[in-house]
Amino acid sequence: MKLFNPILLGLIVYCSATSATTTPDVGNSPWGKNDELGRLNMMTAEGRATLMANTDWQQVYDLAVDYYVGMPSWQAAGDPHYQFWMTHTPNGAIVDNVLQQGTAVNQHVSYSGSAFSMYTHTGTHIDALSHFGLNGKIYNHFSAVTHLGDKGWQKAGAETLPPIIARGVLVDIPASKSLTQLPDNYRISAEDIKTALAKQNTRVLNGDVVLIRTGRMRQFEQPSVYMNNAPGLGMSAAKYLAEEAGAMVLGADNLSFEAFPAEINGNYVPVHTYLLAQKGIPIIELAYLEELAKDKVYEFAFVAASLKLRGADASPFRPIAVPLTHSGE
Structure with missing residues (x-):
């Protein structure tokens, strides 16, 4: 099998792209010009208390993967292995x-x-809003020229990420198609999300953590298989979850999160820049969703915290899921 290099392909697309009539720019935070959290501001003490009062702690699901030498890791840009x-x-x-x-x-x-x-984007991790930007800026117009030094980002670094306690939703795309996992390079659409939610009888509520299963985690112990030609999210799905559904955080069980090659000329990671830089939505990658899917637990309390790596653009992440006694709607 020929190894798939999304970075290289994206650069080829970029170089061949025609000039666009409008150039997307980073988003303004509705929480003010100094905001570094984006949609994580949607969490409230009242919401956390209500959520935790409606959980069943008899079963707790660990959504993190093991770290091991030789594990799947992002290598296309030359970053260090674990x-x-x-x-x-x-x-x-x-x-x-x-x-x-x-x-x-x-x-x-x-x-x-x-x-x-290791590279900070190894294993189960969360992308901080500083991970990808547009035109030299990250979300809320913090500039790499002004706010990025030799010791990392002075704005929106991983240390700013608070513990996340929110309603979580699993969207099992393969199950909705009667598959164990999605085919190579499959691009998940808004219709795929809607269809899966309907079949699960599940709704995404404003402020939810939405985790999307592709089934790719079944190959986690086979790094070359896991890494190459992975299915992932498309722009229509990202826009649906961000704009119509009102998700606070998005995640998936693959490493790239989005599908390659990119859908947009001149941007090799349009889903990342849309969510992180334009919408202020953090991204979780390499979430272990197999047990949730097997038990058909689609709604749960999502509880997680990252390491407070000052100035970093991502951090290792240890999420758990606790089933809800009811949906909380």
Whole structure:
């Protein structure tokens, strides 16, 4: 199989594109000129309290993937793979005696230590609003010239992301088509979303976290298969969920979130720039949705928090889903 490089293809499309009559620009926040959160402002204390009062904690679903050496990761732009190594081992502590405790103590006290390194968009993670922008700016017109330094973004970095507690909705696209997973490069449309929601008897409410299952997670242990030619969201689906449904956060079980090649000339990631830069909607990638889908849990309390990586454009994310006792409508 020939490896699919969406970045390269996007650049080819960009170079061959004709000049557009209008150039899209970043969005203005309705929460003010200093706002760095976008639609995460939609969370309220009252909404959280109501949601958590209507949950069934007998079953909790972990929506995060394992991190392992060789795991699927974004490599098209040359970013680092996930790496893990032992810094201390029980026998190494005896041999090196780095803490100067002596052989007897080191044989008695077994010491293990480890370290890891990775691109911030590895594994289950959330894209901060600074991840993609337009015309040198990110959401709410913060400029890379003014607000991006050697230590990262001074606006809308990952450290600004609050813990997310909101109503969550699973949209199982393959199940609505009687499939286990979507075909390679399938582009999910607004009609696909509407059809799946109707078959599930589920509604997306204003301020929801909407998670879209493509079924690609079934290949997570096969990185080359998982990464190549993945299905993903199209622009019509993104616009429906953002504008008509009023979603607060969008996520999926693939790594690219959107489908490639891009639908729009001159922009190799139009879904990302539309959601992040124009609408202020964070994106979750590599969400593990298989157990939710198997149990047909379509509505739940979504609870998650990211690492407070100051200035970063993404962060590892550990979401859980707790079924609702009723829809909360």
